[in-house]
Amino acid sequence: xxxxxxxxxxxxxxxxxxxxxxxxxxxxxxxxxxxxxxxxxxxxxxxxxxxxxxxxxxxxxxxxxxxxxxxxxxxxxxxxxxxxxxxxxxxxxxxxxxxxxxxxxxxxxxxxxxxxxxxxxxxxxxxxxxxxxxxxxxxxxxxxxxxxxxxxxxxxxxxxxxxxxxxxxxxxxxxxxxxxxxxxxxxxxxxxxxxxxxxxxxxxxxxxxxxxxxxxxxxxxxxxxxxxxxxxxxxxxxxxxxxxxxxxxxxxxxxxxxxxxxxxxxxxxxxxxxxxxxxxxxxxxxxxxxxxxxxxxxxxxxxxxxxxxxxxxxxxxxxxxxxxxxxxxx
Amino acid sequence: xxxxxxxxxxxxxxxxxxxxxxxxxxxxxxxxxxxxxxxxxxxxxxxxxxxxxxxxxxxxxxxxxxxxxxxxxxxxxxxxxxxxxxxxxxxxxxxxxxxxxxxxxxxxxxxxxxxxxxxxxxxxxxxxxxxxxxxxxxxxxxxxxxxxxxxxxxxxxxxxxxxxxxxxxxxxxxxxxxxxxxxxxxxxxxxxxxxxxxxxxxxxxxxxxxxxxxxxxxxxxxxxxxxxxxxxxxxxxxxxxxxxxxxxxxxxxxxxxxxxxxxxxxxxxxxxxxxxxxxxxxxxxxxxxxxxxxxxxxxxxxxxxxxxxxxxxxxxxxxxxxxxxxxxxxxxxxxxxxxxxxxxxxxxxxxxxxxxxxxxxxxxxxxxxxxxxxxxxxxxxxxxxxxxxxxxxxxxxxxxxxxxxxxxxxxxxxxxxxxxxxxxxxxxxxxxxxxxxxxxxxxxxxxxxxxxxxxxxxxxxxxx
Numbered sequence: 193x194x195x196x197x198x199x200x201x202x203x204x205x206x207x208x209x210x211x212x213x214x215x216x217x218x219x220x221x222x223x224x225x226x227x228x229x230x231x232x233x234x235x236x237x238x239x240x241x242x243x244x245x246x247x248x249x250x251x252x253x254x255x256x257x258x259x260x261x262x263x264x265x266x267x268x269x270x271x272x273x274x275x276x277x278x279x280x281x282x283x284x285x286x287x288x289x290x291x292x293x294x295x296x297x298x299x300x301x302x303x304x305x306x307x308x309x310x311x312x313x314x315x316x317x318x319x320x321x322x323x324x325x326x327x328x329x330x331x332x333x334x335x336x337x338x339x340x341x342x343x344x345x346x347x348x349x350x351x352x353x354x355x356x357x358x359x360x361x362x363x364x365x366x367x368x369x370x371x372x373x374x375x376x377x378x379x380x381x382x383x384x385x386x387x388x389x390x391x392x393x394x395x396x397x398x399x400x401x402x403x404x405x406x407x408x409x410x411x412x413x414x415x416x417x418x419x420x421x422x423x424x425x426x427x428x429x430x431x432x433x434x435x436x437x438x439x440x441x442x443x444x445x446x447x448x449x450x451x452x453x454x455x456x457x458x459x460x461x462x463x464x465x466x467x468x469x470x471x472x473x474x475x476x477x478x479x480x481x482x483x484x485x486x487x488x489x490x491x492x493x494x495x496x497x498x499x500x501x502x503x504x505x506x507x508x509x510x511x512x513x514x515x516x517x518x519x520x521x522x
Numbered sequence: 523x524x525x526x527x528x529x530x531x532x533x534x535x536x537x538x539x540x541x542x543x544x545x546x547x548x549x550x551x552x553x554x555x556x557x558x559x560x561x562x563x564x565x566x567x568x569x570x571x572x573x574x575x576x577x578x579x580x581x582x583x584x585x586x587x588x589x590x591x592x593x594x595x596x597x598x599x600x601x602x603x604x605x606x607x608x609x610x611x612x613x614x615x616x617x618x619x620x621x622x623x624x625x626x627x628x629x630x631x632x633x634x635x636x637x638x639x640x641x642x643x644x645x646x647x648x649x650x651x652x653x654x655x656x657x658x659x660x661x662x663x664x665x666x667x668x669x670x671x672x673x674x675x676x677x678x679x680x681x682x683x684x685x686x687x688x689x690x691x692x693x694x695x696x697x698x699x700x701x702x703x704x705x706x707x708x709x710x711x712x713x714x715x716x717x718x719x720x721x722x723x724x725x726x727x728x729x730x731x732x733x734x735x736x737x738x739x740x741x742x743x744x745x746x747x748x749x750x751x752x753x754x755x756x757x758x759x760x761x762x763x764x765x766x767x768x769x770x771x772x773x774x775x776x777x778x779x780x781x782x783x784x785x786x787x788x789x790x791x792x793x794x795x796x797x798x799x800x801x802x803x804x805x806x807x808x809x810x811x812x813x814x815x816x817x818x819x820x821x822x823x824x825x826x827x828x829x830x831x832x833x834x835x836x837x838x839x840x841x842x843x844x845x846x847x848x849x850x851x852x853x854x855x856x857x858x859x860x861x862x863x864x865x866x867x868x869x870x871x872x873x874x875x876x877x878x879x880x881x882x883x884x885x886x887x888x889x890x891x892x893x894x895x896x897x898x899x900x901x902x903x904x905x906x907x908x909x910x911x912x913x914x915x916x917x918x919x920x921x922x923x924x925x926x927x928x929x930x931x932x933x934x935x936x937x938x939x940x941x942x943x944x945x946x947x948x949x950x951x952x953x954x955x956x957x958x959x960x961x962x963x964x965x966x967x968x969x970x971x972x973x974x975x976x977x978x979x980x981x982x983x984x985x986x
Binding site for chain 2: 256259261281284285288289291292293295296297300301302303304305314315318319364367371
């Protein structure tokens with residue numbers, strides 16, 4: 193449980209926008225979107241790490257950068273002790289086997305012209321593991337059963353459009369699992385599913401983490417589900433990680449005002465008067481032009497003068513609880 | 523045991539296609555053209571290029587006789603008088619003889635009685651311009667025999683016109699015989715002046731005409747063989763669509779033109795779609811410099827007026843239909859490339875492409891396995907829509923005289939019609955059919971293409 197399978201160190205991803213003609217004449221620099229700014233975290237074997245934040249905070253970009261589907265602007269990605277940040281696509285290929293991806297939209301994530309067999313066999317074929325067709329088929333059946341699509345015969349030659357959203361998402365997980373990866377980036381895997389099916393898919397992820405020791409990076413905007421399955425949670429705001437600690441600690445003693453606001457926004461099963469009530473005002477600022485200092489300060493209820501000038505560093509307040517706020521105290 | 527969804531999908535697709543009126547009409551029209559193209563040798567017996575002087579220059583179709591004005595115009599007659607055509611006096615036996623040629627016949631002639639082969643036909647119109655007889659004969663007789671052969675026509679009033687007479691001593695090898703009504707010596711032989719027209723005199727009356735082949739010999743009996751006698755009377759009315767300036771058959775030109783138009787249209791469209799798809803996928807998926815290069819190239823190709831360039835190039839490259847095909851393909855790949863590129867751009871962002879990338883798929887793998895099958899329906903629709911363009915371009919080039927003069931195409935028909943005065947003489951039978959054929963063939967492809975586009979284009983389809 194303590195073996196680190198993945199480590200992100202100071203990851204940055206900036207998107208450079210096109211300069212307008214006016215800006216060119218005025219000699220201004222091209223606008224840059226800071227989608228991911230200096231995010232670090234580690235994933236241990238069999239651990240589920242949640243990345244939580246509102247829309248546009250850069251969590252999906254983070255997922256893509258982690259898998260090197262987008263080249264990071266700065267920082268490094270370490271898989272099993274090996275830095276893969278600068279590897280060429282050819283040399284990346286064996287590492288691709290260790291890291292897989294599950295998408296948000298189960299209707300978009302499969303080629304409509306391929307049947308389930310071909311969809312799940314594809315990663316094996318790409319990785320050149322399809323020498324023996326009987327083995328491939330056995331592997332596909334085993335994987336289908338692992339994601340609780342039983343009996344496999346009933347699904348194996350069907351087409352994606354013949355399946356429900358939940359079934360498709362299981363197929364997507366099966367496709368990720370078929371290579372026996374070390375960790376899977378699950379990008380909002382349940383947000384497009386009916387509430388009744390979400391639990392099943394989340395429990396499937398939990399079971400896979402326990403039984404197969406597969407680590408997950410679970411990207412979501414839903415703190416409730418994150419708390420349900422995650423061991424650790426990273427909270428992101430405008431491209432920055434603002435708080436990082438174990439799931440229970442985050443929910444019961446959040447330190448960052450933004451985390452507090454997120455938790456306040458979750459509807460409690462039993463409405464109660466007390467509890468944390470932090471409500472943020474205004475909109476998320478433009479990521480191409482973030483506020484100076486602490487990025488939350490225009491919306492923060494406890495902001496002081498220092499917040500507008502100095503960007504708070506991520507600091508450990510004990511028990512591996514990291515938080516980036518000038519006023520955070522245990 | 524593997525259930526593949528191809529055939530059920532195809533069935534569903536064809537049902538959907540047939541359910542649309544436009545698709546039905548387009549398919550029906552195309553089926554007719556395809557039938558005409560495939561069955562061309564059955565539909566018409568003339569060669570569109572080599573068979574000339576079948577009728578008088580610019581003859582009208584035969585069926586215009588139903589109009590009172592045309593009732594007396596002479597109709598073209600092409601007959602081959604073989605074994606079974608002739609009536610004979612029963613003194614000798616007429617039998618088949620393949621030795622001299624196909625469907626040949628022979629008979630024995632003895633000194634006792636001269637023999638006569640007779641063919642009778644009705645002719646009920648004004649005299650034709652010209653006529654001719656064409657055959658080959660062979661005589662086998664002892665050395666000292668004298669054999670006389672003659673061919674004559676007998677008018678309804680009983681007047682005999684000795685068109686040909688020959689005296690043969692002993693045997694004679696295969697000899698060609700051509701009697702043309704315009705020959706000067708024939709005129710003198712018939713006692714006419716050089717300014718008379720034989721056909722005017724011979725066919726003066728209406729009624730039953732007889733063609734008679736007469737033979738006599740002295741001494742021993744002689745064997746005489748003929749190949750079927752070809753009788754050609756070049757009238758002012760001819761066939762289904764009449765004749766062009768050289769007496770060539772317009773109907774056969776139209777029928778064989780269907781083949782060429784379909785061939786050129788489909789091959790040119792296939793080539794340009796192939797180029798367009800490859801370029802579209804490559805520039806859409808790879809992007810960057812490749813994209814920039816091909817799209818600017820496409821812009822250039824689009825902004826160059828293609829007609830003048832095609833005219834110059836086809837003049838430089840020479841007259842061949844394959845040059846035309848290549849030129850047309852070079853100028854029509856751009857639209858496909860643009861459509862495919864834009865579709866590739868959206869496909870590229872779809873999650874399944876990213877999933878393949880996350881598994882380590884190379885660019886070429888992704889393009890072939892994920893992008894190509896998903897743009898094929900679109901490509902198919904654009905293929906069908908490119909065909910009429912190619913057909914029209916080919917017709918245009920041929921019309922301008924830049925096509926291959928030895929290939930029967932609709933454009934060439936129109937070119938000849940324009941060059942040889944069909945427009946001024948009001949030869950609607952020469953101008954309208956190729957024009958309408960081009961229109962309807964193009965229209966059938968446009969109908970089919972529109973229907974395909976309706977069904978296959980993702981823009982018009984809900985997510986399935």
